Amino acid sequence: MPKGKEAKGTKVTLRAARKAIRMTLDGRRRLTLSNMGITIFPKCLLKLTNVDELDLSRNLIRKLPDNFGNFSSLRWLDLHSNKLESVPESIGNLVALTHLNLSNNLLTSAGLPSTLGSLTSLTCLNLGMNKLDSVPPTMAALESLQELGLFDNLFINLPDFLQVLKHLTKLNMKQNPLSYVQEDGEETLQRKTAPEEEVHLVSENMLCRPCLRRVKDQRKRLTRLLVSSQPADTSDMIEEKRIRTYAGLIVPNSVAAVNQDVWRIRAVEQETIKGHKELLQ
Numbered sequence: 001m002p003k004g005k006e007a008k009g010t011k012v013t014l015r016a017a018r019k020a021i022r023m024t025l026d027g028r029r030r031l032t033l034s035n036m037g038i039t040i041f042p043k044c045l046l047k048l049t050n051v052d053e054l055d056l057s058r059n060l061i062r063k064l065p066d067n068f069g070n071f072s073s074l075r076w077l078d079l080h081s082n083k084l085e086s087v088p089e090s091i092g093n094l095v096a097l098t099h100l101n102l103s104n105n106l107l108t109s110a111g112l113p114s115t116l117g118s119l120t121s122l123t124c125l126n127l128g129m130n131k132l133d134s135v136p137p138t139m140a141a142l143e144s145l146q147e148l149g150l151f152d153n154l155f156i157n158l159p160d161f162l163q164v165l166k167h168l169t170k171l172n173m174k175q176n177p178l179s180y181v182q183e184d185g186e187e188t189l190q191r192k193t194a195p196e197e198e199v200h201l202v203s204e205n206m207l208c209r210p211c212l213r214r215v216k217d218q219r220k221r222l223t224r225l226l227v228s229s230q231p232a233d234t235s236d237m238i239e240e241k242r243i244r245t246y247a248g249l250i251v252p253n254s255v256a257a258v259n260q261d262v263w264r265i266r267a268v269e270q271e272t273i274k275g276h277k278e279l280l281q
Contacts, residue, residue, distance in 0.1 A: 009039030028052035046070050058208045069093030080104050081208045086111030092118035104129040117141040128152050
């Protein structure tokens with residue numbers, strides 16, 4: 001990367017944006033400008049009134065223009081993994097929007113406008129991995145909402161309006177300092193929502209830089225914790241297993257690791273048997 005390019009950011013022209021538009025299988029016009037080092041929202045994009053889907057994820061955008069709501073044709077908007085601290089009120093004009101991803105930004109509760117409640121066509125909304133401790137109560141009007149992500153934020157209580165969202169089928173509140181009241185109402189207990197023990201096989205190039213860094217840090221902490229909590233002989237086994245990694249993979253699950261070892265052993269055995277047969281002939 002040339003010196004100063006990161007600070008200045010990538011410039012997107014109207015001509016380049018038009019050439020980048022692709023048709024989806026369901027006939028929608030999709031513009032993907034993900035992971036391009038964009039720091040300032042390209043205002044020329046607002047002239048593309050026929051775009052249905054816009055992907056500006058994994059950039060360095062800090063602010064959206066006040067007239068962002070002029071993008072009235074949008075049905076799908078992905079802005080995850082940027083540096084947004086707030087969202088303009090005009091976003092409420094995107095009434096055709098069905099999917100909105102604002103996860104992994106720097107959003108605070110003060111930065112979410114009440115006009116989010118005007119997006120009544122939304123079926124999927126992701127606000128995870130931000131700095132939110134509340135959301136606008138006007139979101140109770142999102143009657144079509146089916147999936148809501150509020151994970152990895154600062155929520156102490158569940159939003160009150162959740163009970164009125166009749167079509168909501170998926171709610172992710174993991175990694176929040178949630179509190180709950182016992183049935184007798186005498187004591188309030190605080191708990192940190194713990195992640196489920198799920199391990200996924202993921203290629204490193206599929207993760208954004210902050211996510212990749214977080215996964216690697218968590219893996220290191222987990223390994224240190226396991227080694228320190230086991231007897232010496234067991235710790236050696238854990239350390240040996242940790243060293244046995246597979247290039248390009250983040251946290252391969254134990255089944256995959258064992259299977260790969262078994263495959264290798266079988267391959268060696270087959271080569272040995274084949275060699276013996278050749279000697280006997």
